[in-house]
Amino acid sequence: MNEPMDMEAVLERLKEKGLRLTPQRVEVITLLYQLSHPTAEQVYSLMSKKFPYVSQTTVYSTLKMLKDLGLVNELTYGDRSSHFELTQEEHAHFNCKSCGEIYDVDVKDAHQLQYMLHAEQGYQVDFVRLEFYGTCPACAAGGKSEADAGRTKQ
Amino acid sequence: MNEPMDMEAVLERLKEKGLRLTPQRVEVITLLYQLSHPTAEQVYSLMSKKFPYVSQTTVYSTLKMLKDLGLVNELTYGDRSSHFELTQEEHAHFNCKSCGEIYDVDVKDAHQLQYMLHAEQGYQVDFVRLEFYGTCPACAAGGKSEADAGRTKQ
DNA sequence: ATATCAATTGATAACAATTATAATCAAAAA
DNA sequence: TTTTTGATTATAATTGTTATCAATTGATAT
Known part of the structure; x- marks a missing residue:
């Protein structure tokens, strides 16, 4: 199976774009590496353990930012919410x-x-x-x- | 390109199931034959011409009923709402x-x-x-x- | 025809996922 | 340090869809 680019490279891409590597963003990215096709809600829920005051907006905007950079792929299904995955070779x-x-x-x-x-x-x-x-x-x-x-x- | 079953057959299937062929239902089905992958909103909007008092609920419930019968297929895409098509051969x-x-x-x-x-x-x-x-x-x-x-x- | 009764409709409210707004906060630049 | 910009947060709004339920319709039995 193909692998996504490693985490260092993802963080580097953010820096290149002049975007800040905030703890919240690093955590969202970390969770994308750990989870299998999570929803925004799942990311938010797990994030809350380390960041009790994180808002859903931050999760949504981070995922959207990563998607706009082409680093993340959004999958929609018949059920309500979208699922997200790190970009990798076509599969x-x-x-x-x-x-x-x-x-x-x-x-x-x-x-x-x-x-x-x-x-x-x-x-x-x-x-x-x-x-x-x-x-x-x-x-x-x-x-x-x-x-x-x-x-x-x- | 494959074709969906003809309209007579669809109406017949409803009758078989003991479901009523109400004017609203016939109109929804007619529109599914006329339009290309419409959303519920598009069906509702066009229906309103013939049925000024039709409600969105009726459109949604009719589409759901047709889907449950296997006569209609629901397609979900990114940000937008679901699109519907009459069932036909795999494509x-x-x-x-x-x-x-x-x-x-x-x-x-x-x-x-x-x-x-x-x-x-x-x-x-x-x-x-x-x-x-x-x-x-x-x-x-x-x-x-x-x-x-x-x-x-x- | 009329009564009966379930199916259907449609107005309204509820709902969940997401996005927009505005205020606050933090980091980098000047 | 001050300024500026970007990021986060709380809150509210929006969108697509579903639930609730009273009113209406239509099929059937009488």
């Missing part, structure tokens, strides 16, 4: 209906589709989003429950 | 960043990916959502503007 997601977990999955050849779309129908593709829905191997084996949803990265 | 979407239009596109071989995912990694795939983002042929040719977004079907 797909697998959404398990049993445990609720969102997995990163490699699907080589997926990006081939966009070349076909361009060559055959003239669409200019900037990026592709590919989402699978079903049951993950762990749940299929009966080894996971919904309570495991929202866990940290393995 | 992908192309989102044009220039005109905002959502196109249905055929991408044969797309569903091959889910077999690979299952065979190689053990994920049981129920369905796939594939979204492309970029510039459509009409916009690339300079022939379309944002004002054309939300048009009816061609």
